[in-house]
Amino acid sequence: MRKKITVIGAGNVGATLAHWLAAKELGDVVLLDIIEGIPQGKGLDLLEAGPVEGFDVKIKGTNDFTDTAGSDLVVMTAGLPRKPGMSRDDLLKANFNVVKPTIEKVAQYAPECFLIVVTNPLDAMAQTAYKVSGFPKNRVIGMAGILDSARYRAFLAEALNVSVQNIQGLVLGGHGDTMVPVTRYTTVAGIPIADLMPKEQLDKIIARTAKGGGEIVNLLKTGSAFYAPSAAVAEMVDAIFNDRKKILPCAAYLEGEYGINGLFVGVPVKLGARGIEQIIEIKLTPEEHAALQKSAAAVKELVDIIGM
Numbered sequence: 001m002r003k004k005i006t007v008i009g010a011g012n013v014g015a016t017l018a019h020w021l022a023a024k025e026l027g028d029v030v031l032l033d034i035i036e037g038i039p040q041g042k043g044l045d046l047l048e049a050g051p052v053e054g055f056d057v058k059i060k061g062t063n064d065f066t067d068t069a070g071s072d073l074v075v076m077t078a079g080l081p082r083k084p085g086m087s088r089d090d091l092l093k094a095n096f097n098v099v100k101p102t103i104e105k106v107a108q109y110a111p112e113c114f115l116i117v118v119t120n121p122l123d124a125m126a127q128t129a130y131k132v133s134g135f136p137k138n139r140v141i142g143m144a145g146i147l148d149s150a151r152y153r154a155f156l157a158e159a160l161n162v163s164v165q166n167i168q169g170l171v172l173g174g175h176g177d178t179m180v181p182v183t184r185y186t187t188v189a190g191i192p193i194a195d196l197m198p199k200e201q202l203d204k205i206i207a208r209t210a211k212g213g214g215e216i217v218n219l220l221k222t223g224s225a226f227y228a229p230s231a232a233v234a235e236m237v238d239a240i241f242n243d244r245k246k247i248l249p250c251a252a253y254l255e256g257e258y259g260i261n262g263l264f265v266g267v268p269v270k271l272g273a274r275g276i277e278q279i280i281e282i283k284l285t286p287e288e289h290a291a292l293q294k295s296a297a298a299v300k301e302l303v304d305i306i307g308m
């Protein structure tokens with residue numbers, strides 16, 4: 001039996017994710033949105049790409065939650081994206097009012113699913129999904145760190161004119177301007193980045209990474225990034241369904257790790273068949289530790305506003 005994946009929100013991120021999932025044959029896809037016709041139309045269009053691309057998965061667009069029943073994995077992308085000049089945090093209340101009732105339905109129709117949250121502000125929405133669903137913490141995962149790290153890696157590969165596959169790098173912390181790139185763990189084919197790039201250039205790339213989402217928002221003017229965000233989610237789905245035990249930076253519910261308690265923050269986790277199988281605690285310098293605490297405090301502020 002193929003796995004069943006529900007993607008909630010058939011907008012830019014959701015529809016592009018459905019495309020990656022189908023192309024990689026990671027499972028049958030249910031695409032759900034509140035707008036009538038959009039998920040059905042995009043779903044049908046994607047289904048019709050199957051014979052050309054050679055993927056054999058079922059794709060169904062719907063407005064009806066009963067179609068999501070028994071999903072193995074649900075990805076939450078519904079909500080408003082950022083508009084120019086809007087911070088992720090401005091989105092807080094609007095998207096809380098979308099995420100809370102939607103996750104109640106997810107818990108009702110797919111009580112055993114893995115839940116990947118994409119809706120911004122990411123860490124606060126992951127916390128909402130965790131609290132509202134009542135799912136164990138290994139089954140609720142926020143997507144942000146893979147995207148932030150991918151941006152960082154793409155900029156480094158471009159600057160050094162090397163393959164993106166040679167770049168290993170980790171971005172921790174909340175999704176937003178307080179993210180924490182751990183440059184000591186950035187390597188190019190195993191070579192520490194400090195040996196290959198002057199500090200000023202690296203600092204510029206880090207600053208660009210922290211504002212990576214805003215850079216795209218300003219260019220697009222009518223939406224936010226979706227190719228790289230949805231590719232990042234597809235990597236998480238692949239890691240879970242294929243039990244890859246891949247170490248990836250994701251937002252996870254921390255209970256004491258890194259000195260943070262009761263909060264979703266981006267940290268390296270091991271993703272496998274049981275979802276988050278381990279939270280990897282790496283040794284941080286006092287500066288990195290302080291930056292991570294600051295990032296967690298920013299998440300806590302949002303979580304307090306919505307009472308989660």
Ligand SMILES: NC(=O)c1ccc[n+]([C@@H]2O[C@H](COP(=O)([O-])OP(=O)(O)OC[C@H]3O[C@@H](n4cnc5c(N)ncnc54)[C@H](O)[C@@H]3O)[C@@H](O)[C@H]2O)c1
Pocket residue numbers: 008009010011012013014032033034035038077078079080081082095098102117118119120121122143144147175223224225226229
């Ligand atoms: N975590 C990350 O790194 C990251 C990256 C990119 C985007 N995002 C976030 O993902 C979300 C989606 O972005 P997008 O670009 O796809 O936006 P979009 O506007 O293109 O799509 C959002 C979709 O959600 C639907 N929707 C709204 N309320 C709904 C509900 N109650 N039930 C079902 N569907 C509903 C809308 O009709 C729309 O089709 C935004 O909050 C955005 O900020 C997060």
